[in-house]
Amino acid sequence: MKEVVILAKGKSRTQCQFDCEIWGVSNVWESFKDDPRFRVDKIFYFDNDPLTRDTWVPWVKENLKVPVVSCHEWADEPFPFDEIAAKPWAKPPCRAEPFYSNSLCYMIAYAVYLGYDKISLYGCDMVWGSEYVLEKGGMEHWIGVAQGRGIEVYIPPGGHLCLSLSGEVYGKEDENGKGMYQSVKTIVCEPA
Numbered sequence: 001m002k003e004v005v006i007l008a009k010g011k012s013r014t015q016c017q018f019d020c021e022i023w024g025v026s027n028v029w030e031s032f033k034d035d036p037r038f039r040v041d042k043i044f045y046f047d048n049d050p051l052t053r054d055t056w057v058p059w060v061k062e063n064l065k066v067p068v069v070s071c072h073e074w075a076d077e078p079f080p081f082d083e084i085a086a087k088p089w090a091k092p093p094c095r096a097e098p099f100y101s102n103s104l105c106y107m108i109a110y111a112v113y114l115g116y117d118k119i120s121l122y123g124c125d126m127v128w129g130s131e132y133v134l135e136k137g138g139m140e141h142w143i144g145v146a147q148g149r150g151i152e153v154y155i156p157p158g159g160h161l162c163l164s165l166s167g168e169v170y171g172k173e174d175e176n177g178k179g180m181y182q183s184v185k186t187i188v189c190e191p192a
Helices: 011-015 027-030 050-066 081-085 103-113 131-148
Strands: 003-007 021-025 043-044 069-070 116-123 152-154
Touching: 003 103, 011 027, 021 027, 021 103, 021 152, 027 043, 027 116, 081 103, 103 116, 103 131, 116 131, 131 152
Parallel strands: 003 021, 003 116, 021 043, 043 069, 116 152
Antiparallel strands: none
16 A cells, blocks of 8 residues: 655644655654654645745755755755646636645645555644634645545544534534534634
8 A cells, every 4th residue: 555644743743653655744843853753755845935945945955865845946856736737636616726725735636646545644633723714625625635536544633624613513413412503603714
C-alpha cells in the first residue's frame, strides 16, 4: 500500500507513528524540537513571503536536507498546478480553478495526483479561529475528492475535520430525543 502522512502543527501531530512517507507543512519541525522520532521526506510551502522564502526554505534545505515542494521558483520539486487543474476531479462544479484554502489542500491534491492509496492527516486539526472558518471547507473538499477516488483517508481523534461545530450529526436524535438542529450559533466572518 502506498501511504503518506501529511503532518501539520495541530495537537493530533503527537499521534503520528512516523512509519511511512511523511510530508510536512511549513515550519512543522518547530513543533517537534524534542521528539527524536521526527522526520520528513518533503516540506511544502505555498506562501512566498520573506520569512518563508529567505529564512525557512534555506533552513530546511541546509538542516533537514529534504526537497521543498511549492508553486514558486525556489522550489526543489515544482508543484504541478496546471497538470492537477486539468484533471476532471480537481475542480468543484462550476469553478474554473481547484479549491485550495491552505497548503494542506495542495498536499492532499498532490497525494491524489500521485496515486497514493492512503492519506493520514496528523496535526491537521482545523480547530481554532481562521483555520476553522476559512480553511476547513477546503480540507473537507479535498478529503471528499480523495475518498471519491477510492483513497483511504485517516483523520486521528482530536480535530474537527468532517465534523460539525458541535460534533453532532445534524438532524439525528439521541436516545433522549435530543438532536442538533438550530442549536449552534452562526459564525459570521466579517471582511477585513
